[in-house]
Amino acid sequence: MGFVDWRSSMLKNILMHASLLAVLLVSTVVSAEEPTVAETPVVAATPVVAETPAVANAPRPDPAPLPTLAAGSGLFQTLTAVPGTPWTFGLALHMEFFRYTDFLVANQNETNSRTAGGVHFQMFFPHAIEAFATIYSMSNINERQYVSETTEPSTQMALGDFLFGAKYSHRITPFLNLGGALVGRLYSGMAEVGPDFSATSLGFHLLASLDGRTLAPNAPLPFLVHLNLGYVYDGSSNVLGDSPRSADYATVEPLYGYMVQAFALGISQSRVQFSLGLELPFKVKGMTLSPVVEYGFRFYTDGADNTLMGWRHRVAVNGNVAADDTFSQNLMVGVRWHIRPQVALSAGVDLALDYPGYAVAPPLPVYNVFAMLSYHVAESKGPCVVEIREVVKEVDRTPPVEPMGTIHGKVTDEKGAPVEGATIDFVGTQLPRQATDAQGMFTSMPVKPGSYTVRVGKKDYHDQDLQVTVVRTDAATDVTMQLKAKGPEQCSIYVFVKDEEGKPVGGTLRVEGKSMDEKEVKQEVALSAEGKAEVKVFPGAYEIIYSEPEHLTRSATVTLPKCTVTPVELIVKKKPAKSTAQINRKQRQITITERIQFKLDSAELLAESLIILDEVAALMIDNPEILELEVQGHTDNKGKADHNLKLSQDRADAVREYLVKQGVKGDRLTSKGYGHNKPRFANISSRLREKNRRVEFKINKMKED
Template sequence: MLCQLALPNSANAQAQVDARGSLGVGGSSDANASATSSAPSTAAAGSGTTTATAAGAAGAEAAPADEITKEWAERDRKLDESATLTGGIGLLHTQHAQGGAVGQFRVAFTTEYMSAGFLCSSEFPCPNPRAAGTSLTSDNNDHIGGHLTLSMQVLKWLEPYLSTSAYANSNSANRPTLLQVLGDSTLGAKVHAPLNKVFYVGGAAELWLVNGTGSVGLDGGGTSAKFRALGTADLRGMQKRIPLRFSLNTTYVLDNTGEVVKDTETARGTPITRIERYGLNINRVDHFDINIGAEVFAVQDRIRPFVEYGIAIPINRQDYRCRPNNPSNDKCLANNAVAPSSLTVGSRFFPWKGGFNVTAALDIGITGVGNFIEEVRPTPPWMLYLGAGWAFDTKDRPTTIVQREIVQGPPTKSGRKIHGFVHEEGKSEGVANAIVSWDNHPELTSLATGADGHFLTQELEEGPYAFGIRAEGFKPGQCTATVVREGSGPAAPPPPAPTGHGGSAASQSVSAPTGPQLHGDIQIDCALQALPRAGTIVGHVKDADTQAVVPNATVKVIDVAKKELSGAVDGSGNVRFDQVAPGAAQITVDAEGYLALTEQTDVKPRQDNNVDLLMKKRPKTSNVSVTKGEIIIKQQIQFALDSATILPESNGLLSEIADVLIKNPRIHKIEVQGHTDNTGTPEHNKALSEDRANAVVTWLGTHGVASDRLVAHGYGQTKPLVPNVTAGNRAKNRRVQFIITDQDAAPAGAAKPKLP
């Protein structure tokens, strides 16, 4: 028999078939990680022989599973790569002649910060912008900036990237104090290829788009370019892996940034100051940059310390003529050659798998910090970098298929199955989706009953078996059975029920019968006790406008079984009703100074059903009064045009009407009359008035007024109050009236109602 196993690939994991014919999982995430396979072997054991094959045949090349896992181990390794400040996989400033896997993207954001006074000194004083003819020998410069980069691997050898940056410098010796550069951007592409498993070469080209000074937008004259040669030695690819990587970059920079201040200098008649040159990142000449970087891989490549050294050698392609006596007192390249350089120390951290990384690094200025030339931007004494990046793979990870050939031996006669039936005690219907666990065999996987309440175990060896049964809505229970084989004597008694389950415990000990029924299923019956099917209502009585607790409120509940419960709120405005029948329930709340409130809720069994009961205060001037034969309303109930839909603005009036009826139980019957004007046909008006009367009855019925107290009757246009000759008269005739048709006598001494 040939079996296929689906194995999910995981980072840095490699499946391989070992020489013993078993399936192994292991491997490495090194650059030269490889999958190995060996010839299959056969080993007979017990009931059969298992043979593992690579690609289904002895002597074949690496199995498909090995090839896939090897590819994904390499993709996962490349996912843990980061980009430089301008983009392209590398350290902070130095790119590697390597890339990611095709379809991988990287995004990163890095901040930089520096604070030091280094641009004005006694040897290199700065012009005082606030007092002409004087100089400053000290300053205080604060720098902050950020870089956003995005790179992608579109081909195995091609990695395009882009970045944008913004930074600001505040210097006490400058006017204005603040200099900002927003939106300097780089568009680049890197090509790379391996020479072998250790050495890699490549090249990159970048277009540097420079933002103009004093404005937002690019300055075309300042557009610059970089051309870079790359070399990398990755010692992880050696036969004996060494966790080190070295990279060398040589870059020629066509630097035209000096063009962005050309108009300013022409207007001034003097070059910009050293502080401005630093703050705006201005170089007047090209430069040849050399960057060397080394990286260490530690803690399973999760921590990667690195060090870089970079130097920029000025090249006066522009034939810039420095003024020996310039306003900034800088020296000139022709007489005092200075090549700015810096040392970088830092580390990248990969706190978890998935391409996320954190960077912390520090630049330390070596040359160009205290000795300045007019052609080159000064080098800061230090610069702190903090950043985070994320890489993600757009390629879907496939499922690895491993084929295993299983040669089975003759069937055994040692096992029997247990067939169980889970049902409610006293009922024959099965309980679906009950969980059946093995109490005395925790090494076996739990089962679940089907829709009919049955479950069936695998073939079991002789011995006792205890099952814990759990199902929603039932107390936990237990079933036991004992499996015995032919010729082993009478069945052993079932094991005692373990503590902690509770509920009912149905047990059955079955001896294996002789003859042809030796391998028949053992039948066991598992009866569970149902939990009470009742719910709890937890009411929270509050003022609808202020959300304050309503004190001394009384609450009545009528559940679906017509059982009535009543109670009062506590000091927190809460009330609780237990043992409420599941289903629709009506809640009525009454409190002094408030309109009676009735709410409907659906009670769920075996849980707290929280209900917010928001009460409206009784209006100071009532809109409803009771006379001997009618309930008078000062306003009219509003309906949608030519419709029986009650408009929301009438809810308050209807609440007052419901409150009056609830608090006057002596009124037994009310005829809710609907009336219209004479607009339209009599038949239409009759039907509309009946629909509106019924809508009012329905609203009151759902808000606490017993439906047997209300009768709806539509009269259409037959009973006008006034002639339908004006719009005002027709509005008076469109009305709902509440006529009392049956009531007890009013209590003696009751005050007469005030008529509107």
């Protein structure tokens, strides 16, 4: 890492990297759109064996893995355990920018700007092995008020740090991949272009990737989760040499200069690091768009530099962290846009959540804006080139090419219309998941002859499996699969019936009501020995009724605008030996043989009257033809008229409220207090006045009216 004029050197590096990538992109696009056939020299009397024709339109369900901002394929900072296609490679160019005031040094009108970038290369091999390398450069400008004790230039650059490594991954289940990666970094020496081998870092990382598209195919959005856990041995601090001692300087400027250099050159220390990333890839007009969110955490294991800690009482470092804090955290948010299967654009921002202390490591940028252009060189899709060789005294020991076939299918609904976006899984194989196109069509990757289970799924449809036998290799095996739509979702109402002692009660439940589409529902459901039953209905409004000869009828009203877990508890009481309530249809009232009792001058019901009201409630539930029942409250003539009128109304309301709690629908009940205005007997004795203090039930409306 050297200190040079950034304007000329950095511009040359950026232009060189951008030009190289642009040439590669243009040449690939031209070659893909205008394929040329290489001329084949003709050799007389030399036998030519025709090659097996390639399978057309082999699907590629997922774009190629893209590089991280450091090295290796993954998201922006999290490596992926998903392998790439063997014998393919990728190139990428990325740029970063950060500018902030009072960032590294406080109270000196400091402005810090950093521009960085890298050129990435990755190569994928068989057996899920990947090799990668990155050349990374940075330019940092720190402008502040200087004092005499510094020779630090404002512009500092790190030219040509070299990152390299390899990665291996293994598929554990169709939705889970595990792997490991070894990543090294060679830092360029001070004022030199070559590496300083004393300043080297080496890290080992455990990787895990979970494919939610396979684990949860009916999820609202497809998703992938990536997790990394690793340890990095970091010797980059050797680039700067010994840190300045507080006792050797009269001002704190040497420490500020050291901190600026450490940030500019990317100095850090050994650490345990963890990262978690989420991507949501979905199709937009044939292209893949992937929003990405990542979280990173680092614990620095070397602790604070004791020499730098000696400055802690003299410095003014921006931020609210202690000088020896050993943690840092960051959050990255961005998006990746696969314009074509081979070309992708990425952009995002890296936000610092927590900073290490200045005696441990330089602070993270408050924010870091980045962009990347990626290109992946895939297998050639152009015409086959036949090479003719004359073999002299040689025996070709190359094993014969194993014949392969394909499965070509169409997915329709019950009416025969194509189903777009249905997922296609080849159960028990390593074949990638696919999705049907607008015509409901799909074509598998080449497969060996044999038997395969093809599973088709889509939201709002039932999954379907089909056994397919591939026999021919000269033509695709055609299949048609029909998906059956799921009906409306039924809701579960869990009913528990018990007696007054809490013991379960058996019997049968009646369910009556209407669904949301106004369809009448009537069904009976048997209770288990534990007094439990599950009632299955569509969203709507229902009355659940328990009616058995030995118990008083009880009911509960349930309204379900949508399906939720709905418990209902019914507490039933045994019928009394002698009934106290009955319907008098001629007089249009429910008569009771006992008076409803209240506390003195109160609307509070006495316990001995509740069984009478339980019978009245049971009569109302068992006789739905009674459409309106008026609960009437009456008093004697003792006391003021307005007090008696209010007391009678309160008592009528209390009776109505109790009946509703026992399961009578509220819209079938009214209540009215009459005070002492409607006596049944003359109020001339205490016995007759007691009879006038009463509750009556008048039938105002019947179904046959």
